[in-house]
Amino acid sequence: MHSPSRSVQAPIKSSLIDPDGGKLVDLVIPESERASRVLEAQALPKVSLSKIDFEWVHVISEGWASPLKGFMREDEYLQSLHFNSLRMKDGSVVNMSLPIVLAIDDETKERIGSSTNVGLVGPNGDLIAILRSIEIYKHNKEERIARTWGTTAPGLPYVEEVITSAGNWLIGGDLEVLEPIKYNDGLDNYRLSPQQLRKEFDSRQADAVFAFQLRNPVHNGHALLMNDTRRRLLEMGYKNPILLLHPLGGFTKADDVPLDVRMEQHSKVLEDGILDPETTIVAIFPSPMHYAGPTEVQWHAKARINAGANFYIVGRDPAGMGHPTENRDLYDPDHGKKVLSMAPGLEKLNILPFRVAAYDTVHKKMAFFDPSRAKEFLFISGTKMRNFAKTGENPPDGFMCPGGWKVLVNYYESLQTEEGSQQPAVLSA
Amino acid sequence: MHSPSRSVQAPIKSSLIDPDGGKLVDLVIPESERASRVLEAQALPKVSLSKIDFEWVHVISEGWASPLKGFMREDEYLQSLHFNSLRMKDGSVVNMSLPIVLAIDDETKERIGSSTNVGLVGPNGDLIAILRSIEIYKHNKEERIARTWGTTAPGLPYVEEVITSAGNWLIGGDLEVLEPIKYNDGLDNYRLSPQQLRKEFDSRQADAVFAFQLRNPVHNGHALLMNDTRRRLLEMGYKNPILLLHPLGGFTKADDVPLDVRMEQHSKVLEDGILDPETTIVAIFPSPMHYAGPTEVQWHAKARINAGANFYIVGRDPAGMGHPTENRDLYDPDHGKKVLSMAPGLEKLNILPFRVAAYDTVHKKMAFFDPSRAKEFLFISGTKMRNFAKTGENPPDGFMCPGGWKVLVNYYESLQTEEGSQQPAVLSA
Numbered sequence: 001m002h003s004p005s006r007s008v009q010a011p012i013k014s015s016l017i018d019p020d021g022g023k024l025v026d027l028v029i030p031e032s033e034r035a036s037r038v039l040e041a042q043a044l045p046k047v048s049l050s051k052i053d054f055e056w057v058h059v060i061s062e063g064w065a066s067p068l069k070g071f072m073r074e075d076e077y078l079q080s081l082h083f084n085s086l087r088m089k090d091g092s093v094v095n096m097s098l099p100i101v102l103a104i105d106d107e108t109k110e111r112i113g114s115s116t117n118v119g120l121v122g123p124n125g126d127l128i129a130i131l132r133s134i135e136i137y138k139h140n141k142e143e144r145i146a147r148t149w150g151t152t153a154p155g156l157p158y159v160e161e162v163i164t165s166a167g168n169w170l171i172g173g174d175l176e177v178l179e180p181i182k183y184n185d186g187l188d189n190y191r192l193s194p195q196q197l198r199k200e201f202d203s204r205q206a207d208a209v210f211a212f213q214l215r216n217p218v219h220n221g222h223a224l225l226m227n228d229t230r231r232r233l234l235e236m237g238y239k240n241p242i243l244l245l246h247p248l249g250g251f252t253k254a255d256d257v258p259l260d261v262r263m264e265q266h267s268k269v270l271e272d273g274i275l276d277p278e279t280t281i282v283a284i285f286p287s288p289m290h291y292a293g294p295t296e297v298q299w300h301a302k303a304r305i306n307a308g309a310n311f312y313i314v315g316r317d318p319a320g321m322g323h324p325t326e327n328r329d330l331y332d333p334d335h336g337k338k339v340l341s342m343a344p345g346l347e348k349l350n351i352l353p354f355r356v357a358a359y360d361t362v363h364k365k366m367a368f369f370d371p372s373r374a375k376e377f378l379f380i381s382g383t384k385m386r387n388f389a390k391t392g393e394n395p396p397d398g399f400m401c402p403g404g405w406k407v408l409v410n411y412y413e414s415l416q417t418e419e420g421s422q423q424p425a426v427l428s429a
Numbered sequence: 430m431h432s433p434s435r436s437v438q439a440p441i442k443s444s445l446i447d448p449d450g451g452k453l454v455d456l457v458i459p460e461s462e463r464a465s466r467v468l469e470a471q472a473l474p475k476v477s478l479s480k481i482d483f484e485w486v487h488v489i490s491e492g493w494a495s496p497l498k499g500f501m502r503e504d505e506y507l508q509s510l511h512f513n514s515l516r517m518k519d520g521s522v523v524n525m526s527l528p529i530v531l532a533i534d535d536e537t538k539e540r541i542g543s544s545t546n547v548g549l550v551g552p553n554g555d556l557i558a559i560l561r562s563i564e565i566y567k568h569n570k571e572e573r574i575a576r577t578w579g580t581t582a583p584g585l586p587y588v589e590e591v592i593t594s595a596g597n598w599l600i601g602g603d604l605e606v607l608e609p610i611k612y613n614d615g616l617d618n619y620r621l622s623p624q625q626l627r628k629e630f631d632s633r634q635a636d637a638v639f640a641f642q643l644r645n646p647v648h649n650g651h652a653l654l655m656n657d658t659r660r661r662l663l664e665m666g667y668k669n670p671i672l673l674l675h676p677l678g679g680f681t682k683a684d685d686v687p688l689d690v691r692m693e694q695h696s697k698v699l700e701d702g703i704l705d706p707e708t709t710i711v712a713i714f715p716s717p718m719h720y721a722g723p724t725e726v727q728w729h730a731k732a733r734i735n736a737g738a739n740f741y742i743v744g745r746d747p748a749g750m751g752h753p754t755e756n757r758d759l760y761d762p763d764h765g766k767k768v769l770s771m772a773p774g775l776e777k778l779n780i781l782p783f784r785v786a787a788y789d790t791v792h793k794k795m796a797f798f799d800p801s802r803a804k805e806f807l808f809i810s811g812t813k814m815r816n817f818a819k820t821g822e823n824p825p826d827g828f829m830c831p832g833g834w835k836v837l838v839n840y841y842e843s844l845q846t847e848e849g850s851q852q853p854a855v856l857s858a
Contacts, residue, residue, distance in 0.1 A: 074767070075771065078723075078764065078768055078771065079771050082513055082723065082724065082768055082771075082772075083512055083513055083514065083771070083772070083773055084511055085512065085773070087771060091776075093522075140579075140761065142579070142580055142582075143579035143580065143760075146579045146580055146581060147576055150575045150576050151571055151572065151575050151581070152575060152580070153571075294511065295511065331572075332567060332569065335507065338503070338507055339507055339511055342504065342507065342511075342516060343511075343512070344512055344514070344516070344522070344773065347516075347520075
């Protein structure tokens with residue numbers, strides 16, 4: 001058996017480890033060349049991007065998926081689907097667990113004809129990128145879904161949002177983004193690229209960076225894990241471990257808390273001193289969410305390596321959800337960390353599995369679950385937490401800092417004053 | 430793009446290449462220890478094997494799946510399912526694309542209790558092996574099927590035969606087989622182990638071994654490919670290329686031609702001089718068939734490497750079949766060779782893709798398909814061939830040697846004289 005602890009290595013003596021050698025692709029065209037490329041792009045056949053396609057353009061352009069230089073061609077797609085990794089020309093292997101692909105329909109394929117390059121048009125109609133040396137190949141949706149999610153049951157959020165209505169072709173190629181991707185939603189200052197994050201870690205003289213991926217509000221159980229990780233890293237000999245609190249900013253399912261609310265909640269958690277602002281960087285991870293469990297957790301970790309993280313915190317059932325048609329978790333809750341610890345291309349990542357945190361009803365705080373007094377612990381799932389906030393009921397004292405909780409309550413109150421029909425559906429149990 | 434031709438390396442100067450360093454696991458207990466192990470096995474909790482479980486015991490025990498030493502434990506199962514490969518302790522990667530697992534039901538799990546070893550009982554009631562240091566883990570059938578086949582559509586032959594009715598647990602452990610596996614069906618002399626095959630190649634002083642996997646009768650199109658491969662290898666500088674004609678001997682779907690009939694047919698092909706007996710070894714590959722296309726072709730190639738082959742012939746849609754519920758091939762016919770050329774752990778294998786052979790109606794023989802005169806070619810699928818034989822209609826002259834064809838006709842005639850209800854169903858289009 002692989003022991004997850006095998007991956008916790010000796011302390012790093014000098015400056016920040018850079019597991020991928022620091023070479024990130026940067027696919028944004030230099031300003032000096034912009035005007036000529038825009039002219040070129042205008043003359044090309046166009047492909048329209050959905051909101052989520054646009055998020056992937058953002059992800060690729062900043063190097064989160066590096067060494068990927070654009071949407072996958074078929075050889076990359078097949079390796080991702082079958083091996084969750086890519087073999088590079090020098091024989092090295094990089095992790096690449098999710099197919100990062102762009103679908104087009106028959107009519108678009110027809111319109112592209114024999115053109116080798118296409119222009120990509122964002123959801124608001126702006127020309128945002130060129131895709132070069134394109135390759136168009138078949139989009140077998142059933143196979144893609146089965147191999148990515150391990151199920152083809154109806155009701156997978158990403159499948160319903162993106163794949164079901166997508167075209168029967170995929171178009172791969174090298175991406176050139178005309179200017180840095182912005183959303184103009186008041187949160188762009190949180191959208192630090194991997195390069196910017198690396199610079200920030202350097203300027204803070206981090207000797208360890210531990211990343212925490214989340215798509216939910218931060219409760220005190222999460223904070224316990226993060227603070228405990230810092231303690232462990234200090235014990236291991238690191239002098240200045242920095243936490244990358246890295247909420248996912250792309251597509252999430254309808255009943256997840258929206259990004260702007262979560263960002264406000266995260267700010268309160270730092271204001272209230274639950275996490276230490278001196279040793280924490282809060283930034284947005286621009287990827288859409290697949291809810292593909294063990295397959296997706298590899299992507300979540302790999303992208304953070306690209307941003308300079310060398311420790312990754314993984315808990316129960318990462319990127320998991322309830323089975324869409326059966327009354328059980330879609331994935332074995334332990335498979336995420338097991339698969340992550342064995343994943344090709346992630347051998348150098350230090351994986352930090354942790355015990356489950358739950359509400360200790362005796363000490364009235366979030367604590368690591370102690371099986372010897374199991375009855376004294378209360379498990380509060382994301383769904384349960386959202387239900388508390390929706391119904392206006394307070395969670396037990398010590399579950400979340402008051403400032404953060406208020407943000408959630410306000411959000412759900414604002415939903416209830418809107419039309420009932422706009423209330424998001426609860427997809428997972 | 431990966432070019433399949435990248436893998437055709439320079440000719441080997443000296444004796445047979447041994448891509449895996451010659452270390453095969455041998456899991457058959459030495460005769461001197463047999464009596465004591467049988468006594469031990471008799472006292473252990475028992476697990477009953479189906480016919481196909483028994484075939485896997487055979488496969489594992491002879492080292493076809495080496496370095497696998499038994500049925501997969503969970504860490505091997507997860508790596509197989511997610512990465513089609515296993516990372517060894519020394520950091521090397523071996524290909525392992527199919528989950529080789531043993532399912533048990535709740536009652537058997539209960540009966541095993543806390544025992545660390547179990548005895549395996551063959552389909553005829555004989556105690557045949559010990560499984561040591563067992564690990565029992567959950568059998569998520571849906572996930573296994575989706576990740577192995579890329580579909581969960583009903584009607585996959587291996588799924589219906591093996592998985593649907595299987596228990597909800599998998600049991601892994603180290604295998605010790607009490608004596609070499611035999612079937613006593615008159616074909617055991619064809620069942621050469623990887624070790625025996627390697628010896629045979631050595632004794633024939635082969636400097637290249639090219640393997641041809643098949644589950645159908647050999648027609649002259651197959652023979653063309655095999656003879657053409659030999660020609661190419663001689664051109665590349667090999668002096669004594671040996672063909673391993675290696676029909677699959679385990680489970681096949683109901684409308685495939687049974688093993689004994691195929692073996693008789695293959696004999697006729699050699700007798701009739703279509704293949705040269707001097708440079709051909711016919712042996713049975715004991716694996717059951719998954720019909721899992723690009724995932725399975727890796728297994729087919731990997732097992733032959735273990736037997737000493739260093740060239741692998743791969744054609745259109747290897748290990749493929751019709752989609753069980755849709756009117757199309759289950760897999761893209763080109764994906765098999767693409768995935769094989771990119772598969773982790775198979776980098777050293779020389780893959781020989783070939784052009785499609787079809788019946789040339791002008792020259793009245795099987796020939797490589799020439800797209801410039803496409804209309805003069807006739808494609809005769811396995812299904813079409815079987816239908817010819819069933820209806821007693823003769824295929825075009827030059828499709829198959831007369832001796833071989835007669836074997837098939839006799840087989841289908843014998844079926845028709847039996848009850849209609851015993852006639853195998855046609856599963857694939």
